[in-house]
Amino acid sequence: MNDISISIIVAMAQNNCIGKDNKMPWHLPEDLKHFKSLTMDHPVIMGRKTFESIIGYLGKPLPERTSIVVSRAGLKTDHNIETANSLEQSIEMAKKIAIDSGKAEIFIIGGAQIYKSAINLADKIHLTQIHESIDGDAFFPEISAQDWKTITREDHIKNTPPHSFLTLERKTPAKI
Numbered sequence: 001m002n003d004i005s006i007s008i009i010v011a012m013a014q015n016n017c018i019g020k021d022n023k024m025p026w027h028l029p030e031d032l033k034h035f036k037s038l039t040m041d042h043p044v045i046m047g048r049k050t051f052e053s054i055i056g057y058l059g060k061p062l063p064e065r066t067s068i069v070v071s072r073a074g075l076k077t078d079h080n081i082e083t084a085n086s087l088e089q090s091i092e093m094a095k096k097i098a099i100d101s102g103k104a105e106i107f108i109i110g111g112a113q114i115y116k117s118a119i120n121l122a123d124k125i126h127l128t129q130i131h132e133s134i135d136g137d138a139f140f141p142e143i144s145a146q147d148w149k150t151i152t153r154e155d156h157i158k159n160t161p162p163h164s165f166l167t168l169e170r171k172t173p174a175k176i
């Protein structure tokens with residue numbers, strides 16, 4: 001189980017904004033493609049509000065990925081998803097699904113509340129940096145240079161909005 005990497009995947013503006021009114025505050029098809037290529041066929045963990053946001057956009061859960069939705073209050077839905085009442089439980093569930101399907105990585109896909117807890121548990125962050133400050137009401141926690149190092153970076157500076165795809169790896173042991 002410990003061979004399975006716990007990855008956060010997030011797109012974040014310069015001011016750490018990740019969302020507004022329970023939606024993504026930008027339209028960036030390149031990032032959606034990037035998100036899809038990394039998460040496809042893997043288990044994805046999300047908070048209840050992010051799940052509701054995805055249903056608002058797509059009318060269904062993310063296709064071809066097992067969605068595990070975290071809710072303390074409990075969630076009633078007809079959609080084909082798994083539910084967990086803690087982040088830790090969702091990680092255990094996702095790891096089992098990853099092992100059963102021959103995958104080595106699970107993804108924590110937001111939102112702000114879930115990222116805040118998950119940043120201490122994750123091994124890796126797939127970060128899309130949007131090189132603009134954006135108005136919003138949901139934010140990613142500070143990423144400390146003491147804890148994280150950049151291992152890959154791909155710049156798309158001429159795009160609108162300009163952005164970069166980074167992979168960060170934890171320097172210090174996860175606080176699990």
Ligand SMILES: NC(=O)c1ccc[n+]([C@@H]2O[C@H](COP(=O)([O-])OP(=O)(O)OC[C@H]3O[C@@H](n4cnc5c(N)ncnc54)[C@H](OP(=O)(O)O)[C@@H]3O)[C@@H](O)[C@H]2O)c1
Nearest residue numbers: 011019022023047048049050071072073110111112113114
């Ligand atoms: N830019 C990005 O990459 C990105 C990615 C994903 C989401 N977002 C944005 O993030 C925003 C949503 O974030 P959010 O913070 O409002 O909501 P969220 O983290 O998606 O969901 C919050 C809900 O998750 C449950 N929860 C949170 N922590 C829990 C824990 N430790 N144990 C059990 N359940 C827990 C609670 O559900 P109950 O209330 O049901 O108990 C809570 O109300 C939206 O604007 C969305 O668009 C951005």
